[in-house]
Amino acid sequence: MNLSQLRQLQPYLWSLPRQPGEERADVLxxxxxxLLGSMDDKVLEQIANVAGLPGLAGAAxxxxxxxxxxxxxIGGVAAFDAEQGGVISAGGVGFDISCGxxxxxxNLDVGNALPEFxxxxxxxFHAIPAGVGEEGHLKLNPAQIDQVxxxxxxxAVNQGYGLAxxxxxIEEHGRMSGSVPDNVSELAKKRQRGEMGTLGSGNHYLEIQGVEKIYDVAAASAFGLREGQIIVSIHCGSRGLGHQIGTEYLVMLAKAASRLGIRVPNRELACAPIQSxxxxxxxxxxxxxxNCALANRQIxxxxARTAFAQVYPKANLETLFDVSHNTCKAEMHEVDGKPRLLHVHRKxxxxxxxxxxxMLPERYRDVGQPVVMGGSMGTGSYILAGNRANPAFSSASHGAGRxxxxxxxxxxxxxxxLVDELAxxxxxxxxxxxxxxxEEAPGAYKDVDLVAEATEQAGLARRVAFLRPKVCVKG
Structure with missing residues (x-):
């Protein structure tokens, strides 16, 4: 990205000035x-297009x-006000809905557990189904899919998968309100019947990590983190069902935009008014x-607990947090000094x-929400904590970014x-x-340390712990 196109407002905040005659909201x-210099110019084009959508609150x-x-x-955030004609966009949520x-x-230490890694x-690897189209042992009928x-x-918990x-x-305490299974096609449901409890492919993984460094002692204590501790991160989403929803509704929303006279600069931004x-x-x-994704990660x-128990009989794995990074949520946020109900797209x-x-668990309420920032299988990941004065509608980076x-x-x-080198x-x-x-080589990603530092310096979230990968299961 050519930084001469931007105006630097603060050390870690930039804006894209409007061109003469250009009608859009601010871009930040x-x-x-x-980091910005390493981005493709396409990022600028896309976020400027987002800033031109109806009913945007604040900046894109x-x-x-x-x-x-x-x-x-990817890494885009935009909030829309339904009362001001704000829109919902499938391209602003992503095809892998609720990937997270x-x-x-x-309760294990890397040093003691290392001989059995x-x-x-x-x-x-044998317990976790992973790969393109890979199915698990769980096969659901149509009624069960609707329940999920x-x-x-x-x-999942009621079926014996995990603990109450x-x-x-878990974000939304494990159940997103406002779900309408009848709005999901039979094809989408059919794709999911054998995919519950599966990782999928691409950048999805199950990773065993060691806590290598603590940055914020108070937050780490609240999160139950300590140096040398083993952490497990499970990165996946709604699998075939989410992708099918995205595919089908992209067409429906494009037709709606055309019917209602909404001009979008790119068909990928197909959208409809929230209240339509x-x-x-x-x-x-x-x-x-x-809900499909939340159930999938619960299974x-x-x-993972079952597999750990086979190797370490005294292992205890507790959920630290589960958070999505491909969603649109209705949330209260302050804009120009006034609280407004906004639909916040986080792609x-x-x-x-x-x-x-x-909405935070009592255990974390004094320090802020755990923010899990995944890196690559050869570098590392971070756990951060949310800030009270987050300037981006309570949003933060989700990973290193390609x-x-x-x-x-x-x-x-x-x-x-790569496998031999990492070994x-x-x-x-x-x-x-x-x-x-x-495809997922460590070198294909940005420097996660720079992303974490920038996320902290920009006031989005503060670093709590750095995690070093030890074992990674991929599709």
Whole structure:
């Protein structure tokens, strides 16, 4: 990205000036000069297009890990006011609805557990279905799928997958209200019947990590974190169901925009007013997709606990937090000094409520929401805490963010060589696809340390702990 196009407002905040005759809201970009300079110009084009959508409240924004996506840039945040003609956009949510990370803390130490990491990697690999189109042992009938879409992680817990105590530490307490299973097509439901409790492919993973560094002692204590501790991160979403919802509603919303005379600069931004029949129909389906993802991560949590118990009989894995980064949520936010109910699109961005927020578990209320920032399998990840005065509608970076496309990665790296190289570094990879490893090479991502620092310096969230990967299961 050519930084000469931008105006620097603060060390980690930039704006995109309007061109003569250009009618749109403000565009704000959070990040350091090196991070923004490494982004494709397509990010600017996409977020400027978002700023031209009806009913936008405040500015259209990008997080420090932003990169080109479908419709919205990944790392894009925009809030819309239904009372002001605000819209809902499938391209602002993403095809993998409610893709997110479930983070589990353990009572194990890396040093003591290290001799069995190889066996743990193999056990997890056989226990966790992963890969393109990979199905699990759980096969659901149509009535059960509808229950999942209504009840989310509560359904999974009621079926014996995990613990009721997990629900307190899941976004929306494990069940998104406003789900309408009838708004989800039979094809979408059919795709999901065998995919509950599966990771999928691409950048999804189950990773065993060690807490290497603590930045914020008070927040780490509240989160139950300590140096040397083993952490488990599960990154996945709503699988085939979410993708099918996104595919189908993109067409429906495009027709709605045309019917209502809404001009969108790119068909990928197909949208409809929040209060329109089409907008409400998509929201009901999207909320069903969120519940699907929450249930999926709950089942995977149970499978991970079962695998750990086979290798470490005294292992205890507690849910630290589960947060999505492909959603649109109705939330109260202050704009120009007045509280407003806004529909906040977060595409590759994580909700990051600050201290005192009533939706936080009591355990975390004094320090803020855990924000899980996934890195790559060869570098590391961060746990941060939300800030009270977050300037981006309580949003933060969701990960390192891609620096190279999957095609570019395949041309540069070979999966087998990467697996061997990472093994020499003490990082064990288990995968069904060496091509997938090459696509997800550590070098294909931005420097997660720079993203975490920029996220903190921009006031979005503050660093609590750095996690180093030890074992990674991928599709």
């Amino acid at each position: 970009l959070y990040g350091s000069a090196p 924004m990008t997080m420090p890990d932003a990169h080109w996506g479908y419709g919205f840039p 990370i479930r983070c589990l803390r353990s 190889g066996r743990l990697a193999d056990t997890l 879409l209504r009840e989310g992680a509560h359904w 105590a997990d629900l307190e530490y 029949p089409e907008g409400q129909q998509y929201i009901g389906a999207m909320n069903a997709g969120i 995977l949590t149970h499978l 590759g961005a994580t909700r990051a409520f600050g201290p005192g927020h009533p 620096a190279l496309s999957r095609h570019q990665s395949l041309a540069r790296w070979h999966g087998r060589q 020499r570094q003490g990082i064990l990879i288990r995968t069904r696809s060496m091509r997938g490893v090459a």
